[in-house]
Amino acid sequence: MVRDKDRTVITMSNDFKGDVRDFAMVVPVPTFIEREQINVANQALVDHLDAYTAPRLVEYFDEDPCSRVRYERMMAESAVEDSVVQKAVTADEELGVTIEAKYTVGEYDILILSAEESGGLIDWLKINDYQLPEGAEQVVGSYLKQGMRFFVAKVNLESQLAGGFSDLRPLQIAFESPKFMLPIRLGTLNADGQQELFVYALTRTGRVETSNYRTVKMPSDVEIPGFVKNRFGEFYKDMFTVQTEKENGKAVFLEYAWDMAWCDPCAADPLTATQLRQLGAFWLDSETDAQQRNRPAAQNVFVTRLHVRYDQQHFPDDLKFIETGDRTNYQGRYIMRHAWKGESNCSAAKDYLNMVQERETRAGNLLASLTGWDRNDIAASMGVSALPAPQKWWKRIWQDVK
Amino acid sequence: MDPRNYQIVALSTFVVFGVTVLGFDIHLSNAVAIIGAALLTQYGLFSTIPSFTSLVNEAKSALISALSLVLLLRTDMLFIAALAAIVAIVSKRYLRFNGHHLFNPSAFALVVVTGLSSHAYLSPGQWGALGLFAFGVMGIGLLVVTRAQRLDVSLAFLLSFAALVLFRGWYLGDPIEIAWHQLQSGALLLFAFFMITDPKTTPVSARPRIVFGVLVSALTFVLQFYFYVSAAAIYALVTLAPLVAIFNLYFRENTHAKNDVVYHRVAHVSEFQQRNGFLRFLRRQS
Numbered sequence: 001m002v003r004d005k006d007r008t009v010i011t012m013s014n015d016f017k018g019d020v021r022d023f024a025m026v027v028p029v030p031t032f033i034e035r036e037q038i039n040v041a042n043q044a045l046v047d048h049l050d051a052y053t054a055p056r057l058v059e060y061f062d063e064d065p066c067s068r069v070r071y072e073r074m075m076a077e078s079a080v081e082d083s084v085v086q087k088a089v090t091a092d093e094e095l096g097v098t099i100e101a102k103y104t105v106g107e108y109d110i111l112i113l114s115a116e117e118s119g120g121l122i123d124w125l126k127i128n129d130y131q132l133p134e135g136a137e138q139v140v141g142s143y144l145k146q147g148m149r150f151f152v153a154k155v156n157l158e159s160q161l162a163g164g165f166s167d168l169r170p171l172q173i174a175f176e177s178p179k180f181m182l183p184i185r186l187g188t189l190n191a192d193g194q195q196e197l198f199v200y201a202l203t204r205t206g207r208v209e210t211s212n213y214r215t216v217k218m219p220s221d222v223e224i225p226g227f228v229k230n231r232f233g234e235f236y237k238d239m240f241t242v243q244t245e246k247e248n249g250k251a252v253f254l255e256y257a258w259d260m261a262w263c264d265p266c267a268a269d270p271l272t273a274t275q276l277r278q279l280g281a282f283w284l285d286s287e288t289d290a291q292q293r294n295r296p297a298a299q300n301v302f303v304t305r306l307h308v309r310y311d312q313q314h315f316p317d318d319l320k321f322i323e324t325g326d327r328t329n330y331q332g333r334y335i336m337r338h339a340w341k342g343e344s345n346c347s348a349a350k351d352y353l354n355m356v357q358e359r360e361t362r363a364g365n366l367l368a369s370l371t372g373w374d375r376n377d378i379a380a381s382m383g384v385s386a387l388p389a390p391q392k393w394w395k396r397i398w399q400d401v402k
Numbered sequence: 403m404d405p406r407n408y409q410i411v412a413l414s415t416f417v418v419f420g421v422t423v424l425g426f427d428i429h430l431s432n433a434v435a436i437i438g439a440a441l442l443t444q445y446g447l448f449s450t451i452p453s454f455t456s457l458v459n460e461a462k463s464a465l466i467s468a469l470s471l472v473l474l475l476r477t478d479m480l481f482i483a484a485l486a487a488i489v490a491i492v493s494k495r496y497l498r499f500n501g502h503h504l505f506n507p508s509a510f511a512l513v514v515v516t517g518l519s520s521h522a523y524l525s526p527g528q529w530g531a532l533g534l535f536a537f538g539v540m541g542i543g544l545l546v547v548t549r550a551q552r553l554d555v556s557l558a559f560l561l562s563f564a565a566l567v568l569f570r571g572w573y574l575g576d577p578i579e580i581a582w583h584q585l586q587s588g589a590l591l592l593f594a595f596f597m598i599t600d601p602k603t604t605p606v607s608a609r610p611r612i613v614f615g616v617l618v619s620a621l622t623f624v625l626q627f628y629f630y631v632s633a634a635a636i637y638a639l640v641t642l643a644p645l646v647a648i649f650n651l652y653f654r655e656n657t658h659a660k661n662d663v664v665y666h667r668v669a670h671v672s673e674f675q676q677r678n679g680f681l682r683f684l685r686r687q688s
Contacts, residue, residue, distance in 0.1 A: 118575075138575050138576070138577070141574070141575045142574040142575055142576050145573065145574050145575070146574065178629065178630045179630055180630065205520045206520070206523075209525065209527060209528075210527050211526055211527040211632040212527055212583070212584070212587075213527060213530075214424075214527060214528055214529075214530040215527065215528070216425065217425065247530075250530065251530070316577065316579040316580045316582075316583045317580045317583050317584065320630075320632075322523070322525075322526075322527075322632045324476065324523045324525065325476070325477060325478065325519070325520045325521040325522060325523045326427065326476065326478060326523070327478065328427075328478065
């Protein structure tokens with residue numbers, strides 16, 4: 001999602017897995033949408049943005065306590081599970097329903113619909129074989145009364161075959177409206193429980209946050225045991241669940257907020273000006289990549305990655321956003337320190353081993369509290385017999401005195 | 403007991419609670435800059451006789467504006483934080499009409515600095531949903547305003563805003579949870595109990611004060627739902643502030659009592675007694 005002043009460009013990417021003939025997407029939009037305002041983007045763009053902003057795993061290898069050689073290695077992994085499945089709704093006729101426009105863009109057939117009443121629109125959608133979730137009429141009616149139109153997209157099989165696209169590419173819409181929000185109410189009607197949504201916001205001024213729900217930073221810069229390396233996805237998912245519960249299921253989480261010009265450490269290269277413009281960052285239009293390469297700093301794009309797990313009970317209202325003036329960099333960064341395994345026979349080695357043991361216990365305990373994983377399982381995975389619980393602070397006070 | 407003491411304690415509590423529990427991005431340096439600039443400006447502009455009493459008195463007044471700013475203003479520039487505090491105090495000294503300052507100092511400063519720079523912003527969503535926290539606000543807030551005798555304007559604002567939001571929900575056919583969610587805003591309650599209640603910037607007599615509360619809620623509603631302004635209440639309050647001066651001119655029955663807090667209290671309390679059993683009940687409680 002790109003936002004600057006009243007201008008918005010939304011790129012919608014789905015992980016729809018079924019038969020494309022069953023695919024349809026219904027999105028409430030605040031204004032009429034012309035053909036030129038719609039585009040089909042390349043999925044690689046979204047994937048690149050996703051990789052760039054993903055939570056990262058950082059590994060540090062301890063030096064030999066007896067020498068001074070040191071090296072560092074870093075890797076980042078995307079911890080992304082399923083993104084939103086915009087289960088959709090489909091359409092086709094008249095019942096007080098106005099088809100304001102009909103376009104074919106790429107592999108999609110697109111309709112812009114408005115209606116006098118929700119009942120008409122619902123009937124029309126049903127007649128046209130769109131499967132509507134229970135309770136859709138109420139939500140559709142509310143959006144219509146708020147002056148919104150419906151953007152309905154279906155896959156055009158002929159264009160899809162002709163174009164040779166196997167996956168559904170992301171659809172983009174550009175429009176101008178003071179509304180800075182994402183309509184999630186139709187999505188919450190789907191009975192299949194909670195949905196995951198990732199929002200990547202590109203702005204000129206600063207970080208984006210929700211104005212009607214709390215936006216909370218994920219725990220970051222924490223040290224976790226080395227074995228998590230192979231279970232990073234699982235680790236992140238469980239930590240996300242624990243954090244969501246901590247906020248009573250009512251918070252949006254900040255996973256990344258960074259100036260697009262650089263990154264440290266980089267999970268993927270920053271996007272180029274061309275890529276950013278393709279995603280909708282319209283203010284970059286005066287610069288070519290070559291110019292940008294000569295002047296590598298300051299892309300003038302700030303990226304925010306938000307992650308929310310939502311359902312109707314915890315998120316009754318749509319997500320409303322504000323662009324803040326905050327340009328503080330934030331990233332989800334998880335550190336693992338690998339102990340020195342070589343031979344060390346100096347006096348420093350003993351202290352070092354004690355330090356390592358203490359450090360690993362701390363990391364194991366932190367892992368248990370972040371993810372809710374079983375302490376015995378963690379101990380087993382760490383290759384230790386048991387994970388001592390953190391000592392009460394007062395136990396240490398007179399320890400040395402006795 | 404000076405009601406401002408309660409206000410200072412309550413606002414400080416919110417700052418501490420916000421930083422420790424809710425993770426507000428309030429930088430210590432900003433807080434120091436705001437409080438420092440507010441105190442210096444206050445002493446520079448208002449203090450005449452350097453007695454201990456007058457120093458404490460000026461400090462209290464400046465602290466209330468400063469703490470509101472610490473709580474509400476977010477910025478990454480120290481200069482803007484200090485500027486907001488200076489604007490607040492200067493507006494109190496120079497934007498006056500008929501013996502009262504026109505604008506609520508912190509609301510005015512917030513509108514000015516957020517208008518001047520994109521580096522200044524408000525973060526209204528961070529209070530999260532109501533829960534225990536809001537009961538805390540309500541409890542402490544109620545205490546503060548009953549001492550300050552301005553509960554009527556808070557209630558007028560809150561009840562009419564709630565009525566408007568519920569009506570909108572009903573008109574749109576939305577489930578009640580949505581309206582409820584929209585009303586469960588810590589920022590809204592904070593405004594109702596700590597901003598609109600400022601005795602210097604609300605009408606002197608009770609009836610126009612209630613009218614004022616209702617008008618501010620109506621404008622807040624319009625700005626929030628039709629112009630998509632976040633933190634709309636603050637903008638509504640500043641926009642409608644000149645009305646207070648007009649109301650005070652037209653409803654003169656109590657204006658001769660201005661600057662006489664004790665008399666004020668008696669004057670509008672007697673009005674409640676005539677008109678409103680509920681408020682009379684509240685008066686008894688306090």
